[in-house]
Amino acid sequence: MKNGFWTLLKQPYDGEDFFLPDLCSSVAVFTLIILAQLVVLVWVLAQPVAGVFDWLQLAMASLFVQWIVLLSAALLCRLRGWMQRRPLALAVAVCFAVVIAPTLLFTVLGDWVVYRGMQGALHWEAEQLLRHGLIALIMTSLLLRYFYLQQQWQRQNQAELRSRLQALQSRIRPHFLFNSLNSIASLIEIEPAKAEQAVLDLSDLFRANLARPDTLSSWGEERALCEGYLRIEQYRFGERMRVHWAVADLPDDVPMPLLTLQPLLENAILHGLQPRVDGGDIHIEGRLQNGLVELVVRNTCPEQTGAHHGAQMAMGNIRARLQALFGEQSELEGWREGECFFSRLVYPVRQRPTMAEKSLSNESIDR
Secondary structure, eight states, X not given: OHXXXXXXXXXXXXXXXXXXXXXXXXXXXXXXXXXXXXXXXXXXXXXXXXXXXXXXXXXXXXXXXXXXXXXXXXHHHHHHHHHXXXXXXXXXXXXXXXXXXXXXXXXXXXXXXXXXXXXXXOOOOHHHHHHHHHXXXXXXXXXXXXXXXXXXXXXXXXXXXXXXXXXXXXXXXXXXXXXXXXXXXXXXXXXXXXXXXXXXXXXXXXHHHHSOTTOEEEHHHHHHHHHHHHHHHHHHHGGGEEEEEEXXXXXXXXXXXTTSSHHHHHHIIIIIITTSTTOEEEEEEEEEETTEEEEEEEEEOOSOSSXXXXXXXXXXXXXXXXXXXXXXXXXXXXXXXXXXXXXXXXXXXXXXXXXXXXXXXXXXXXX
């Protein structure tokens, strides 16, 4: 364990989630300023007061600490990329040096400006430098410890999120595979071309299930995947299943996670058309408006009250996956009107995955 710890300190940092947060952002700078001011206020209030509150002491202490905080944050912001490529021990040592050095410098300059009126030579007291240096050392240690714990918490959340997304995405049901293979077997002798196409469509569906769940694809790819799925089901239902597309207002290059629409179509067939002797219709409508993607699936459903438990569970899984990817701006709702069941899916548009993400996705599929 000890050797492993020292080996970790000697190696360059592995991963994009560096323990030191991005101090260049306005939110990080604002947070540091507020925290520094609170520390100064607590320190001033802890001092013995004779008579009225010493506002001058608060102002001078605030100026002293804020200069140190802002200068240290600016230096760490510039050095963050460099530290990320260096051994962890060196990166931590640089963090301490970047905070302690300005503290000692401003201690000397503050004493020269305030008490000596910028006249005469610079002078410093060893006791005062030691006291301020120890305070800077302790505060830096606490902050680095907090940053490290926050990083570990984020790593754990990301790992749990990936596992959750993978579990939600890997949902091709065994009954669908069984029915698909039976359909393919029945087509091999009478219509071998359709049997071959069905095998290719089934292969595409399983390839999509093996892709990284947090990788964005496009609406064009998702539609092609859904068309292949519907072709497989069409071989089984024949004229009992009628599909209508109205998606001209949804461009093919709109970012979309794979297997977003397909589970809704699977629900429409399994819980809507399959129980009916005469089958039914499936209407798919899609549009892009005000930065939001909206998909609506309307299907004929049997005459029964309430929703099927399997449909509720599937809707819950899809909703959880959307919220994990897009947050609270996404939504999925389902309701019944007469003989039709409606599923409405909405989420904000995000950028297409980078080449690095695509490369990682391809590597995960190859494995």
